[in-house]
Amino acid sequence: MPSPLAPSVSSEPEPPFRPREKLIEKQRFFQSVHKPTYLKGRYDVITSVAIPLALAVSSMYLVGRGIYNMSHGIGKKE
Numbered sequence: 001m002p003s004p005l006a007p008s009v010s011s012e013p014e015p016p017f018r019p020r021e022k023l024i025e026k027q028r029f030f031q032s033v034h035k036p037t038y039l040k041g042r043y044d045v046i047t048s049v050a051i052p053l054a055l056a057v058s059s060m061y062l063v064g065r066g067i068y069n070m071s072h073g074i075g076k077k078e
Contacts, residue, residue: 016023033040039048069075 030040039045
């Protein structure tokens with residue numbers, strides 16, 4: 001009895017995830033867009049620009065607030 005984790009061996013090829021026509025259509029679209037590779041998708045601006053920008057701004061605010069508190073001696077733990 002074969003192990004349930006072992007891959008099954010068959011002579012048939014696995015069916016594709018997408019039809020070939022859709023794949024060719026997407027390839028043509030992405031090759032025609034004149035943007036950097038990391039900004040070609042629909043939501044790539046959010047993940048590549050907005051999230052890092054928000055993290056940078058929030059960290060700069062926290063560092064600035066910490067420097068202000070240290071220089072004025074406020075917000076100390078007793």
